[in-house]
Structures are given as C-alpha cells and as structure tokens.
Amino acid sequence: MYIVTSSKPMAAPNPALMEAMQKISEREIKAGRMIDNGGLMPLATGARVRIADGELSVIDGPFVEAKEVIGGYAIFELRDKEEAVAMAREFMQLHLDHMPDWEGTCELRAFATPDMEGGCRPDAPSRVAAEA
Amino acid sequence: MTAADIDRAIHARIHAKVHAKIHATWRIVQPRLIATLSRMLRDVPLAEELTQDALVAALEAWPLSGVPDNAGAWLVATAKRRALDHLRRARMLARKHEMLARDLIQEQEAVPDFDAALDDDIGDELLRLIFTACHPLLPRHARAALALRMICGLTTDEIARAFLVPEATIAQRILRAKRTLSRSGLAYETPSGEALSERLASVLEVIYLIFNEGHAASRGEEWLRPQLCDEALRMGRVLVGLAPLEPEAHGLMALMELNVARMRARVGADGEPILLMDQDRALWDRLQIRRGLLALGRARELGGGGKFYTLQAAIVACHATAETASATDWRRIAELYGQLATLVRSPVIELNRAVALGMAEGPQAGLDLVDLIADEPALRAYHHLPAVRGDLLQKLGRFAEARVSFEAAACLATNARERAMMERRAAAMADLDGTA
Numbered sequence: 001m002y003i004v005t006s007s008k009p010m011a012a013p014n015p016a017l018m019e020a021m022q023k024i025s026e027r028e029i030k031a032g033r034m035i036d037n038g039g040l041m042p043l044a045t046g047a048r049v050r051i052a053d054g055e056l057s058v059i060d061g062p063f064v065e066a067k068e069v070i071g072g073y074a075i076f077e078l079r080d081k082e083e084a085v086a087m088a089r090e091f092m093q094l095h096l097d098h099m100p101d102w103e104g105t106c107e108l109r110a111f112a113t114p115d116m117e118g119g120c121r122p123d124a125p126s127r128v129a130a131e132a
Numbered sequence: 133m134t135a136a137d138i139d140r141a142i143h144a145r146i147h148a149k150v151h152a153k154i155h156a157t158w159r160i161v162q163p164r165l166i167a168t169l170s171r172m173l174r175d176v177p178l179a180e181e182l183t184q185d186a187l188v189a190a191l192e193a194w195p196l197s198g199v200p201d202n203a204g205a206w207l208v209a210t211a212k213r214r215a216l217d218h219l220r221r222a223r224m225l226a227r228k229h230e231m232l233a234r235d236l237i238q239e240q241e242a243v244p245d246f247d248a249a250l251d252d253d254i255g256d257e258l259l260r261l262i263f264t265a266c267h268p269l270l271p272r273h274a275r276a277a278l279a280l281r282m283i284c285g286l287t288t289d290e291i292a293r294a295f296l297v298p299e300a301t302i303a304q305r306i307l308r309a310k311r312t313l314s315r316s317g318l319a320y321e322t323p324s325g326e327a328l329s330e331r332l333a334s335v336l337e338v339i340y341l342i343f344n345e346g347h348a349a350s351r352g353e354e355w356l357r358p359q360l361c362d363e364a365l366r367m368g369r370v371l372v373g374l375a376p377l378e379p380e381a382h383g384l385m386a387l388m389e390l391n392v393a394r395m396r397a398r399v400g401a402d403g404e405p406i407l408l409m410d411q412d413r414a415l416w417d418r419l420q421i422r423r424g425l426l427a428l429g430r431a432r433e434l435g436g437g438g439k440f441y442t443l444q445a446a447i448v449a450c451h452a453t454a455e456t457a458s459a460t461d462w463r464r465i466a467e468l469y470g471q472l473a474t475l476v477r478s479p480v481i482e483l484n485r486a487v488a489l490g491m492a493e494g495p496q497a498g499l500d501l502v503d504l505i506a507d508e509p510a511l512r513a514y515h516h517l518p519a520v521r522g523d524l525l526q527k528l529g530r531f532a533e534a535r536v537s538f539e540a541a542a543c544l545a546t547n548a549r550e551r552a553m554m555e556r557r558a559a560a561m562a563d564l565d566g567t568a
Contacts, residue, residue: 030255031163032369077366082156086203090160093201 001075001111002088005068006104013039017098024091028076033087037074068105084108150195158187159285161204165211166282167257173215176264177310180282182218186211259374260322262367266335269316274309275338276345277302283370284363294360295345332375336384336441339367343388348547361392372427379436382427386445389424390452393417405549409457421452443472462492479508480516487520495527515544519554526561535561 013021028034044062051057074091078084088106095102162183169179186207200206265279273295280286280294288306292299323331346360368385375381397411428445436442447468454460469485482505490498502521511517522537535558542554 027164030258030370030373031160032366032373033160077362079159079362080152080156082152083159086153086156086160089201090204 001073001109002084002091003070003107003109004072004104005070005107006102007068008103013095014099017094020094020098021091024094025074028087033076033078035075035077037072039072040070043069071104081108081110084110147195150199151191153199154187154190154194155287157199157203158190158207161207162187162285163258163261163283165208167261168208169211169215170261170264171257172212173219175314176261176282177314178218179215180310182211182214185214189214255374256322258370262335262371262374263322263331264313266331266338267313268330268334270309270312271305272338272341274305275334276342277305278309279338279367280342280363281306283367286363294357294363332378332380335371336380339364339371340384340387340441342367343391347391358395361388361395364388365392377434379431379434380439380441382431382434383436383439383442383445386424386427386431387441387448389420389427390445390448393420393424393452403549405553408451409460411457413456416452424452425449438471438475440472440475443468443475447472460491462488466492479505479511480514483511483514483517483520486524490524490527495524499524499528513544515541515546515550515554517541518544522554522557522561526557526564531561531565535565 012018025034025037042061046061048059048061048063049056050059076084076087078087085108088108092104092106095104165183165186166176166179169182170176173179173182189210190203190207194200262279262283265282266275270278277291277295280291281288286294288303289299292302295302322328342360343364346357346362346364365385365388368381368388371378371381372385393416394408394411396417397413397415398406400406424445428442428449431437431439431442431445437446447465450461450465450468466485466488469481469488473481473485482501486498486501486505488498489501499521502517502524505511506517506521518537518541522534522541525531525534525537538554538558538561542551542558545551545554
C-alpha cells in the first residue's frame with residue numbers, strides 16, 4: 001500500500017497533476033498491478049475516535065496539529081520491494097514535475113502476510129506492497 | 133577472508149541490489165516498450181530483442197551513473213535508438229523499411245519527449261502483444277513462456293525456475309517460438325469476429341495453464357508455487373483491463389481468485405497437502421473470495437453463466453461460500469459439473485462429477501460413475517482416478533480394495549507430496565483391513 005502524506009495539505013492537486021495521476025492509474029490498472037486507489041478529503045472534514053487515559057472520545061475536525069496529513073492511497077500487487085520503490089518513484093516524480101512547490105512523502109507498506117512471525121522484521125519478505 | 137574478499141563480497145552485494153532495482157524498473161516499462169516498438173517495427177520478436185538490449189544498456193550504464201529520474205523514458209529512448217540503428221544497419225532497401233526508417237528519424241526529431249510515446253494509450257497495442265505471445269500457432273508451453281517473458285517481464289531464468297525445467301529448455305522454447313512468429317509473417321493485429329474469440333480462448337488457456345502449474349504443481353517437491361499464481365493473476369487482470377466486456381476473462385479471474393483464496397489452508401505445517409474438505413476455513417482469504425465472487429457476478433452479467441471458466445468458477449464459489457465442509461451444496465456442484473460435461477467431453481470433468489455425486493447421493497453413486505470412466509485412456513496415468521476410487525471404497529468400508537487403489541495412486545503421482553499422502557492413506561487402509 002502507498003500512503004501519501006504531506007505537511008502542506010493541498011486543497012486539491014492541480015489539473016495537470018490530476019491528469020498525470022489519472023493516466024498512470026489507468027496504465028497501472030491495465031498492467032494488472034494497481035488494485036485500488038483514492039484521494040482523501042481534507043482532514044478537517046473527518047473526525048477522530050480516540051482512546052486516551054482509558055477514555056474513548058470523538059473529536060470532530062478541524063484539527064490543530066500541522067503534522068503530516070494523509071492525502072491519498074493506492075494499493076498495488078507487486079513482486080517485491082524494488083518494484084514497489086520503482087513504482088513510487090515514478091509516481092512521486094509526477095508531483096515534482098507538475099507541482100514543484102509541493103512537499104510530501106509516499107510511504108510504502110507491505111500488507112501483513114498470514115504468518116505474522118516475520119511481520120515485525122525489517123527484512124521480512126512481502127509479496128504485496130505499496131500505497132502512494 | 134581477506135580484506136579484498138570482504139570488499140569483493142560487499143561490492144557484489146551492492147551490485148546485486150542495483151541490478152534488482154534496474155530489473156524492477158524495466159519490468160514495469162517492458163510490456164509498454166515492446167508494444168510501442170512492435171507498433172513501430174511491425175515485428176514483435178525484434179521489438180522484444182531490442183527491449184532486452186535496452187535492459188542490458190541500463191545494466192551497463194546505471195550502476196555508474198545512477199538510476200535516472202525518468203528511468204522509463206530513458207529505456208524507451210534507448211530502445212528507440214536501437215531500433216533506428218537496427219534499421220540502418222540492416223540496410224533494408226525495401227521501400228517499406230526506408231519509409232519506416234524515415235518515419236523513425238522524423239519521429240525522433242519531432243518528438244524528443246519520449247514520455248509522450250509511453251503515455252499514449254497503448255491498450256490496443258498491449259492486447260495485440262498478448263494475442264501474439266499466445267498465438268494458437270505456438271505450442272502451449274511456448275506460449276506460456278513467451279507470455280511470462282513479454283507480458284510479465286520475467287527473465288528466462290525466472291521462468292525456468294518457476295516451471296522447474298532447465299534454463300536452456302526455456303531459452304530454446306522462446307527462441308523457437310520467436311522464430312515461428314517471425315517466419316509466419318503474422319499480421320500484427322487485433323483479430324475480430326470469429327477469429328477474436330478463438331484467439332481470446334488461446335490467451336485464457338495460457339493464463340490458466342500458468343495458474344494451474346502454480347496451483348497444483350505437477351512436478352517436484354512442493355505442490356504449490358505461488359509465484360506462478362501471482363503472475364497468472366496479474367495477466368488475468370491485464371486482460372480484464374483491456375477486454376472488460378469479455379465474460380470469460382472475468383470468469384477466469386473469478387476462478388483464479390477463488391482458488392487462490394484457499395492457498396493458505398492447502399498446506400500443512402510440514403508442507404503436506406490438505407484437501408478441500410479437511411481445510412481450516414478460517415484460513416481462507418475472505419477479501420479475495422469477495423473479489424472472486426464479484427468477478428463471477430460480472431461474468432454472469434455479461435452472459436458468461438454457461439461458459440467454461442465461469443462454470444468452473446461457479447463450482448469453486450459453492451465451496452467458497454459454504455461455511456463448513458458439511459454445508460457444501462454437493463447437488464448444485466454435481467449439476468454444474470453436469471453442465472460443464474455437456475460443454476467439454478472430458479473424463480476429468482466426469483471424475484469430478486463422480487466426487488460431487490458421491491457426496492450428494494452417497495459413495496455408491498460416485499463409484500458407479502467412476503467405474504464407467506475407469507477405462508478411459510486419458511485417465512490411465514491420472515493419479516486422481518485411483519485416489520477418488522480409493523476414497524469412495526473406503527467410505528463403503530471396502531478397505532482392502534481401497535488400499536489397492538491408494539497404492540496405485542501413489543505409483544502414478546508425479547508430485548512428491550501427493551505421492552506421500554497416497555502412501556499414508558494406503559497404510560491406513562492396511563490397518564483398518566487388519567492385513568499387514
């Protein structure tokens with residue numbers, strides 16, 4: 001799974017980036033690699049259900065923290081980490097090309113495999129990767 | 133180990149890492165690259181070779197210069213240059229080639245931006261490429277090897293390891309297949325009408341062959357080879373993406389997803405096979421089953437309900453939706469096998485129908501059908517026949533005969549795991565029968 005986060009949440013990607021992302025998504029779906037993807041509405045429109053000090057509370061947006069905010073995700077079925085990184089590089093390059101001022105991170109996370117033994121090892125083998 | 137040895141080892145490891153990176157990038161861009169070059173050159177085998185050349189060029193250049201930002205475009209530019217060089221070198225004076233070379237030069241001058249070439253919607257090209265790789269003219273295993281190489285970007289070595297055959301064998305298969313394609317002067321086009329469904333059937337068959345080889349490995353020590361299943365699923369998704377209105381593409385996808393969803397439950401702790409009825413259903417992948425059922429629904433919507441792959445997917449869906457083994461709707465399964473049998477005359481389908489009947493109406497009903505097909509020449513070396521027969525005889529309490537059947541199945545099994553299982557069952561019959 002690729003999770004794209006940014007400390008500069010953008011209202012929306014500009015049209016050129018949108019188009020480029022749409023193209024690459026369509027291409028990757030046709031290539032049998034992308035399973036799913038989506039952008040997320042701004043955090044302010046969401047809510048948080050949280051447990052702290054043994055108490056459960058619901059907090060509506062907007063939130064004050066200027067931490068990294070998740071802007072979107074994609075789920076790919078790829079062969080290995082190299083393929084996931086290559087794919088994410090290409091995806092992030094689009095952002096650099098079309099929105100040079102934007103800053104953000106594409107975090108790659110493999111889905112946990114049934115045998116959770118390797119789940120916490122940094123070198124754990126994984127078949128599925130990435131979210132951009 | 134000397135310091136130099138350690139240096140060499142470190143260097144080799146870094147080298148391997150860079151290579152893996154380059155390979156990954158190339159795999160992503162490769163099918164598009166072959167498709168683009170095929171369109172330019174009207175020659176798939178040549179396009180495939182030039183794509184390989186681009187990989188070699190990258191393997192030479194990138195470890196020194198680093199992976200370029202736009203690695204895909206770099207590969208395309210390189211491959212295009214090679215195509216141009218090739219045409220010049222070949223000095224083909226036929227007008228067609230002159231024109232091609234001119235077009236290429238013009239194209240290169242006019243479009244320095246190779247991203248554009250890559251970003252073109254090459255869906256049609258890719259479909260043509262798949263049709264070419266899976267051409268009915270080629271032997272089935274050659275089609276599978278060619279498809280894995282051209283569509284999935286596997287290396288010859290990877291394909292050989294997946295199929296457990298020597299690399300030279302696969303290299304030969306690919307070489308011969310490419311020669312056949314070159315010599316046949318095939319029109320590089322998407323067929324239409326009657327020809328389209330025949331060609332599509334050939335593609336589906338290749339994907340299914342690859343999947344089956346992974347799902348019920350016919351040779352070797354392990355009876356599952358997940359990598360092949362993954363590649364088949366990927367190719368199935370490519371096909372569905374390119375031919376979304378083709379019911380059987382969805383049917384095959386459903387069949388593969390529903391089968392693969394059981395993968396985890398099919399192997400015990402020691403790697404021994406666990407049969408469907410004995411599997412822990414909690415280990416089945418519910419999400420994948422859901423995907424499979426959605427694909428099955430889509431196939432039916434598109435009118436595929438009575439077709440080959442969709443029917444098989446419907447059978448697997450009966451198992452996937454049964455909460456417990458005892459809740460399995462065997463009558464429905466027997467009926468679906470009956471429908472399948474009217475579509476394809478196959479003793480294997482009859483054998484499966486016998487299993488379903490044995491469950492729905494009792495072991496004697498199953499055994500009657502098995503005995504009807506026992507003499508089929510096609511089943512002479514098929515170890516599932518005596519395995520099924522043994523199982524039915526066991527249920528009827530005829531342990532001595534069951535043992536003979538299981539022993540026969542053990543002799544015929546080509547997969548080590550399955551052979552061991554049959555030997556175990558034969559031994560268990562000996563205990564029950566009271567004979568040593």
